[in-house]
Amino acid sequence: MFGDLFPSRTITLYLARLFISRIVGVLFLLVLVLQMLQLLSESGDILAVPGNGEAELWYYVSLNVPQLIARFLPYSVLLATLFTFWPLNQNSEVIAMRAAGLSAHQILAPMLLTAAAISLISFTFNETVVAPRTGVLKQWNKARYKPLPKDTGVRTNVYVPDGPNILTAQTVSGQGAATRLEGVTWYRRDAAGMVVEQLRSPHASYAAPGWRLDNPVRFDVATTAQTSQPSQIIAPGVSPVQLALGRVDPEGQNVFSLAGSIKAMKASGRRTSELEAKWWHKFAGPLSALLMPLLGSVAAFGLARSGTLLIRAVLGMALGFTYFVVDNAVLAMGNFGGYPPLIAAWAPFLLFLLVGETVLVKTEE
Incomplete structure (x- = not known):
């Protein structure tokens, strides 16, 4: 079955290299522009603190860049899909592949394999780099960029219900x-x-x-x-465990520490549906990169001379951005108890996986 999806090693490597180069290029430009804008916005507050200088500005960049990479990697994969398929269709390369006997799934397979590898890298990067730096950046921002005190284990402004x-x-x-x-x-x-x-x-x-x-x-x-x-x-009814938990920041913890926090909060009788949805989304979120080639593939097929290439590209972009809107909306509803945590995290991914596959099958027919 693997050989059926990748019948040509040359085409597989060609499409994969083309796709990866565009992902890296789009992500680099997005992160560079957005980091410059955020640095311009925050540099005044950072430098207003006595003793802060160029080193603190670079420290802010080192904390913020991983967040931007994690947040905009799926968008970069979507845009890279369109930037890859547009010239392939415009130059009739897709038509040549189809004439050589490749199906739509076989043309898309190298890009899906690349996107799957990117999803795995994204998950590892989020858990090992992004999560700890996000927690530090949030604390530093709350301190208005003053030097952070050492963690003494003392918690402040604790609020606990007792019936x-x-x-x-x-x-x-x-x-x-x-x-x-x-x-x-x-x-x-x-x-x-x-x-x-x-x-x-x-x-x-x-x-x-x-x-x-x-x-x-x-x-x-x-x-x-x-x-x-x-x-x-x-x-x-209030135990020391409840007071020790305080407020849990799911974005600042990896899957293992967040799972421990959820277990402790459940043991203390506190509501954990929001944290459970965020925990499941730590797995579903990186997989959004896998969806982007499937949703953007509508731009690859169809004759360029028919005049619908631009419409197809816009449709592919619309499908991709609609996924992000639905994903955020469903996750927010899950946080308020509208959906169970598992459904709130995974339903948008599965829904748009079916939508993308349906569009691809219809295209192949």
Whole structure:
């Protein structure tokens, strides 16, 4: 079967080299232009920090370029497909291949094989290079490009639900039974969701279960009275694991660390459908490069002298960009619980795989 798809080694290497050169060229131009625009936008904020200079600008570029490569690689494959098929059709090379007995699938096979290899490289690149650099860039951006402090394990501005009630802490330090809360506020709410009581304390320690407030101050919403209270235990449903998790950034973690975060959040009873959809999309996203030759192949077939070559190219581009729109829309709906995570991540890929194959079969007929 492999030999049937690639009957000519010369044509296979010719199409693969042509395709790869155009992918590299389009991706280089896209990344270069977009990085220059982003650098112009952010350089003022970077250089406004005392002590920052040219080294910080290059550091920003080193963090941002991998993101641009990962984000625009599928677009580059789509545009490269059109830039490859357009001259092949215009110069009647596709007609010559068909006259030699090659089917549409055989002409497309070298490009699909190249796109599959690019998908595999893209997945590896995303997990080993892009994910860690994305996490660092987000932290640096939140710090307004000031030097990042060393990770002390202290979490800030923690917010955790306790049934209808809410527990907040300005800082959380320590692990397990030694977890310590600073600047603690506990809100007790009624059945209607209205806050009826507030307890504030400078410190709280884990009481297994619950959290022991040191010298809390009670504020009664109904009477607006504020009174000092003896030490007491609140939030028995909140565990140290829940406080340790904080907010998980799926873009800043690879598949293994994100899987661990999802498992820990499930164990703490927190909602994980958004993270699960992002986890599945880490596999489905790079495979979008495999779809682009299939969706753009409509530009390859049909007589150039018929006057429909431009229309075919536009149609191929429209199919490719429609996939990205649908993919983002379905993933967003999955984040809100509209679709199960598995469907939200994989449905657009499978749908457009069928669409592209249908278009190719119709073309062959």
